[in-house]
Amino acid sequence: MDVLVVGSGIAGLTTALEVLRLAPGARVAVATKAALGDGATAWAQGGIAAVLTDDQPAGAERAGSADAVSLHVADTLAAGDGLCTADAVAVLCAAGADAVTALERRGLVLDRRVDGTRARGLEAAHSRPRIVHAGGDTTGAHVAAALGAAVRASRAALLERTSLVALVTPAGPGTPVTGARLRGPGGEDVLVSARAVVLATGGYAQVHAHTTTPAVATGDGLAAAVRAGAVARDVEMVQFHPTAGAGPDGRAFLVSEAVRGEGAVLLDATGRRFTDELAPRDVVARACAAAMAAQGGAPVLLDATGIAGLSARFPGIDALTRAAGLDWTREPVPVTPAAHYAMGGVLTDLDGRTTLHGLWAVGEVASTGVHGANRLASNSLLEGAVFGARAAAAITGHSASDGVVDGASDGGAVPLDVELPAGVLPRAELRELVWEHAGLLRDRAGLELLTKTLAGAVPHQRTTDAADVADLEVRALTDVAALLAAGALAREESRGAHARTDHPSRCEPARHVLLRATAGGAA
Structure with missing residues (x-):
């Protein structure tokens, strides 16, 4: 295989389609843990942030409301609270x-519009x-459907219900990646060799008990990359969406920021x-969170009743609300x-290269530097499309x-060696612990307790030969929790989404905080 893409959201599918467009003879495979289109891309509500200067609304320039790339850059940098990479934001x-x-x-x-x-x-x-x-x-959902149809119509080999078990580094962790070990829908393991492996596995917000993300967002790609010796960055930076509603099954559902943009208010x-x-x-x-604490933990209220045509616009x-x-x-x-x-x-880097030769990362699994300490709304789909094409x-x-990224060249960064837990915690227990001690508000005592609990996980539960996807996911989540806790402990400040009460x-x-698995914790 020339290119193996692991993940099927906007970033992964854009990468696969662009490789086929630029190199028509390339052999490309797309592996996805669930069905095509089941990831976070299909859940995105608000849209895509983009400056379309050739298609401004009528009268925008006369009204002084015309948009510009420089304004989008400034907004992104301001939201990122000093931690964005300026070159990456400019590219985006x-x-x-x-x-x-x-x-x-x-x-x-x-x-x-009309x-x-x-x-x-x-x-x-x-x-x-x-x-x-x-x-x-x-x-x-429309993006996922369009790109999914394009990939199904292409020459790419599509491997659905196929999970990432591990990246292949024949010379040991930290050396070039030559492929990946995948687990097929029947539980069989398959070794896929590839000149380039592209991680597009999405994020890891499922490490928290309360999340707006789909169940598949378990940090599989991040965990596999770190176990293979790649450097991760700023894993402690997880964005908490202010407005999640509770569905009939108790799961959180997203109420898009666009609703507040149309005039909804919080009470x-x-x-x-x-x-x-x-x-x-x-x-x-x-x-x-502060308003909820003042009223005994009861949810706050989002009032969108003043928006005309609410049901049609959203x-x-x-x-979801009616359900x-x-x-x-x-x-x-x-x-x-x-x-x-x-x-x-x-x-x-700006083209998706990681610190390991042969390994690339695009979309939410990657730290490109565009989001800094707090992602600007609707920059996520844009990032997947832009950096997927660049990769x-x-x-x-x-x-x-x-070349490859030099994980030690980030001047002023805090480098950390993290020993990954020998065992795993039960998924529900792990997620509650992370929510309590590494959630919206954090302090040293809670983070140290989380770290100690992870270190004490039962060793025999951890195995790269887990029998099913659930076991692979809980292993990844446990590793992600350890990385998140280590980064949050090291970042002794409050910046963007990271809030330390102490x-x-x-x-x-x-x-930045750079994290690498110790030799004992790598695969």
């Missing part, structure tokens, strides 16, 4: 228009309405509006913060850059 924002056009060529149909321009929404911390969307609030139990709804997500999430959320027995067109709905997105991940260009030789101030200058 400048490529927005091309990324949207490429998605449209592959079948994505965006919502449009004048024919693409409809645009406003979300928190954006200075302009620049969020293009499809199907109202079901943009991710406490007395009906008092307590925050700026369009502040960055970390600010709003902590404001919600049909997906409307269905929960709520009519949000008539009454405020209870919401709480929940783990939503991983800003940290496998350290990469494909580099893999096929259509990029001038070359270190409430920021430290300057901003520093």
Whole structure:
């Protein structure tokens, strides 16, 4: 195999399709743990943040509301709270228009206004309405459907219900990756050799008990990369979405930030509006947590009753709220913060290269530097599309850059060697522990307790030859929890999504936390 892509969200499928476009003779395989389209991409509601200067709404320039790439860059850097990589942000924002056009060529149909321009929404911390969307609030589902259809129609080999067990490094951890060991739907292990392995496995927010993410977001790619000797960065940086509702099954469902962009307000139990709804997500999430603490832990209320045409503008959320027995067109709905997105991940350069030769990472599994300490709303789908295409260009030789990332060259960074737990904890217990001690608010005592508990996990439970997907996932989640706790302990400050109650101030200058498994903890 020339290229093995592990994961089937916007980043992975864009990478696969671009490799095939740039190198028509390439042998490409896409492996995905569930069915094609079952990951976080399909769950994305708000849309794609992009500056489309050739398609501005009529009168925007005269009204002084015209958008610009420089404004998108400034908004992204401000939200990232000093931890973004400026070059990565510049690449992301400048490529927005091309990324949207490429998605449209592959079948994505965006919502449009009556004048024919693409409809645009406003979300928190954006200075302009620049969020293009499809199907109202079901943009991710439309993206997943369009790219999924394109991949099924392509020459790529598609391996569904196939899990990542481990990356192959014949000369030992920290050496070049030559393929991956996968587990097929029948439980059989398959060794796939590849010139380039691309991790596109998504995030790890399932490590928290309360999350808006699909059950498959268990950090498989991050854990496998670190066990293989790759460097991870800022794993402690997990974004908590301020407004998650509770479904009839008790699971959290996302109420998009776009709802607040259209005018919804947050109220406490007395009906008092307590925050700026369009502040960055970390600010709003902590404001919600403080209001909940003041009212005995009861959820706060999101009041969207003043939005005209609410059900038509947000049909997906409307269905979720009604399934929960709520009519949000008539009454405020209870919401709480929940783990939503991983800003940290496998350290990469601007083309998806990791610190291991032959291994690439794109999308939420990667730490490109574009999100810093707090992701700007709707930059996630954009990141997957932009950096998936850049990785494909580099893999096929259509990029001038070359080499691997030097994990020690990040000046001023805090390097950490982390001993991964010998065993695993039961999934439910692990997630509750992480939520309690490494959730929205953190302190040294809680993080040390979490670390000690992980270190005491029963060794014989851990195995790379686990019988089913659930065992593979809990192993990955346990590793991710250890990385998250180590990073959170090292970051003795409060910055963006990372809030230490025992270190409430920021430290300057901003520093990244680099994490590498010790020799004993690597695969």
